[in-house]
Amino acid sequence: MNTMDHVIFSEIAEQVSDFDPITLAEMDSVKLMDRTDLKFMIPVSRLSYILSLVQSHYRVLEMESKRIFTYETLYYDTRELTLYHQHQAGRLNRYKIRHRNYVDTKGSYFEIKLKNNKGRTIKTRIKREMGGCGGLDEHSGSFLRGTTNLNPDRLKPTLWVHYGRITLVSIYTTERITIDLDLTFSSDGRSREFGYVAIVEVKHEKENSASFFLEMMRRQRFREGGISKYCFGMISIFSGVKHNRFKSKVKFLHKLQSQNALHVPVRHTQFI
Numbered sequence: 001m002n003t004m005d006h007v008i009f010s011e012i013a014e015q016v017s018d019f020d021p022i023t024l025a026e027m028d029s030v031k032l033m034d035r036t037d038l039k040f041m042i043p044v045s046r047l048s049y050i051l052s053l054v055q056s057h058y059r060v061l062e063m064e065s066k067r068i069f070t071y072e073t074l075y076y077d078t079r080e081l082t083l084y085h086q087h088q089a090g091r092l093n094r095y096k097i098r099h100r101n102y103v104d105t106k107g108s109y110f111e112i113k114l115k116n117n118k119g120r121t122i123k124t125r126i127k128r129e130m131g132g133c134g135g136l137d138e139h140s141g142s143f144l145r146g147t148t149n150l151n152p153d154r155l156k157p158t159l160w161v162h163y164g165r166i167t168l169v170s171i172y173t174t175e176r177i178t179i180d181l182d183l184t185f186s187s188d189g190r191s192r193e194f195g196y197v198a199i200v201e202v203k204h205e206k207e208n209s210a211s212f213f214l215e216m217m218r219r220q221r222f223r224e225g226g227i228s229k230y231c232f233g234m235i236s237i238f239s240g241v242k243h244n245r246f247k248s249k250v251k252f253l254h255k256l257q258s259q260n261a262l263h264v265p266v267r268h269t270q271f272i
Contacts, residue, residue, distance in 0.1 A: 009182070011048040012166075013068060019055055021062035022169050027176075034122045036207045039226030040200040040217060041249060043256050044181055047198050050220065054168070057212040058177070061167040063105060068164045070103040071180075075230045076136065076155040081241065084158075084234050088245050092117040095148060096230055097155060099140070101130055110140040112147050119207070159233045160186045170212070174205045177213055185233035192236040196256055199226055225249075 042050070060067050076097040077083045086094040096113040111125040126143050134157065136144065141152035162184040168177040181198040184191060202213055217224075227249045235243045235250060243250065 008045055008048070012044070012051070012181070015048045015051040015055075016060055016067045016166055019051075019058065019060035019067075019168070021067075022059040024061065024063055027061060027167075027169055034120060034205075036119060036205075036209075037121050037201050037203045038214065038224045039228070040202075040222050040224060041226040041252060042198050042200060042222060044196055044198045046220075047179065047181070050216070053216050053220075054213050057172065058168040058170055061169065066104055068166055069105075071161075071163055071165050072101040072103055073161045073229070074099045074157055075159045075161070075233075077158040078154045079156065081158070081234070081238075084231065084241065087228065087231050088242055090245055092119075095150065096228070097144065097150070098230075099128065099131075106130060110136075110143060112144065114148075121203075158187060159230065159237065161229050161233050162186075163229070168213075172212075173210055175209065175211055175213070176203045177201065178203070180229065183229065183232070185236050187233075187237045190237050192233075194232075194236070194253075197253060199229060199232070201226070 061069075063069070076099075083095055083097065087096075092115060094115050096111075098111050098113075099108070100111055101108045108128050108130045109125040110128045111123060114122045114124075116122060124147055126139070128137075128140060136152045136155060144150055144152045144155075163180045164182045166179040166181075168179070169175070170177075178201045179198055180200075181195075183194045183197070183199070185194075186192075200217075202211060204211065214224075225248075227246055231243075231246060232249075234241055235246060
């Protein structure tokens with residue numbers, strides 16, 4: 001991380017420290033395992049300012065004096081990358097299969113995410129041991145068989161994603177916002193880091209729910225239409241993988257990358 005990145009992340013940490021906290025137990029009412037969600041990709045250089053705009057409407061998750069948490073996620077796919085290609089094609093009733101480590105709290109889960117044909121995201125999970133370096137164990141495989149039509153024997157570890165996460169919870173509505181930053185993708189000895197972009201996901205129980213955060217993002221001219229971390233990582237690591245549906249996102253990322261390399265402050269970036 002270069003000097004500029006250190007300054008930006010210090011500013012973000014300082015801004016996050018000004019929020020009122022919420023505990024994990026208090027957040028139980030907004031788990032939103034069945035939800036609608038919207039994604040944004042934003043330059044990390046704008047994040048501190050965005051946080052300052054929404055501070056009075058949200059609380060931030062805090063555990064043991066920490067407010068930015070380290071996550072490790074291992075995604076599974078077939079050798080043919082069937083699950084990735086279903087996402088790339090925009091198919092509904094599609095899955096993400098992953099093992100997630102919550103590094104700071106030593107928690108770990110095997111998770112199944114379904115995007116159904118009504119546009120809702122439904123997540124189910126079981127607690128597992130920390131790790132997830134190899135193929136699916138018997139317990140995870142049995143859970144997968146009982147929850148989906150996927151064959152666990154066809155799935156293999158495909159992509160690691162490491163990142164820091166800030167979680168905001170609305171004071172006034174059933175809304176949760178996750179902000180993932182300092183992303184690193186790795187697979188088979190290859191690795192890519194993206195310190196200059198944050199992936200923001202706004203999660204609601206009901207579609208078209210009121211959201212101060214969404215209102216603010218629209219005022220700042222950020223358009224909805226981000227990309228999942230899995231698809232982002234696959235494009236970054238596997239250079240030949242088909243990504244027609246994500247071309248505008250890739251163009252936006254290249255723009256941010258060039259601005260970051262030149263140390264150009266991003267003031268009015270609009271998602272293209």
